[in-house]
Amino acid sequence: MTPVEIYTDGACRGNPGPGGWAALLVSGAERKEVSGAEIQTTNNRMELMGAIGGIAALKRPCSVRLYTDSKYVLQGYTEWLPGWKKRGWKTASREPVKNQDLWEQLDAAAAAQDIEWHWVKGHSGHEQNEYVDQLANIAIDLLLGKR
Numbered sequence: 200m201t202p203v204e205i206y207t208d209g210a211c212r213g214n215p216g217p218g219g220w221a222a223l224l225v226s227g228a229e230r231k232e233v234s235g236a237e238i239q240t241t242n243n244r245m246e247l248m249g250a251i252g253g254i255a256a257l258k259r260p261c262s263v264r265l266y267t268d269s270k271y272v273l274q275g276y277t278e279w280l281p282g283w284k285k286r287g288w289k290t291a292s293r294e295p296v297k298n299q300d301l302w303e304q305l306d307a308a309a310a311a312q313d314i315e316w317h318w319v320k321g322h323s324g325h326e327q328n329e330y331v332d333q334l335a336n337i338a339i340d341l342l343l344g345k346r
Contacts, residue, residue, distance in 0.1 A: 206266045208246070255308050260312060276306075
């Protein structure tokens with residue numbers, strides 16, 4: 200399997216409000232950027248979309264090290280997801296899982312990959328995390344016609 204590092208982030212101006220997401224894929228000397236934006240969304244949805252977009256950009260099964268500054272995404276995928284699925288997409292308190300549509304997309308996208316999940320502290324000078332934060336904000340600017 201080809202080793203790939205994926206750095207992801209989401210951003211929102213207001214919560215809810217206009218939001219953007221981005222991912223940077225790095226494999227050796229190769230780099231690929233993907234991003235997108237929505238006019239009315241939440242920060243958690245954009246964080247999920249960053250991970251989904253990054254994983255979906257892979258063309259074949261890979262060994263992935265995925266970096267996110269979202270504990271919601273990291274814990275959701277690595278800890279909570281199996282229980283949600285077992286309970287029919289209900290939380291431990293029997294409430295519907297928020298953002299189920301995106302969790303299902305992430306689950307499907309990640310199924311074909313060998314992913315090692317990593318959390319990085321956001322806005323702390325981590326070079327790639329700062330970069331994907333900029334890309335997510337550029338995606339919002341493009342959506343709003345500010346670039």
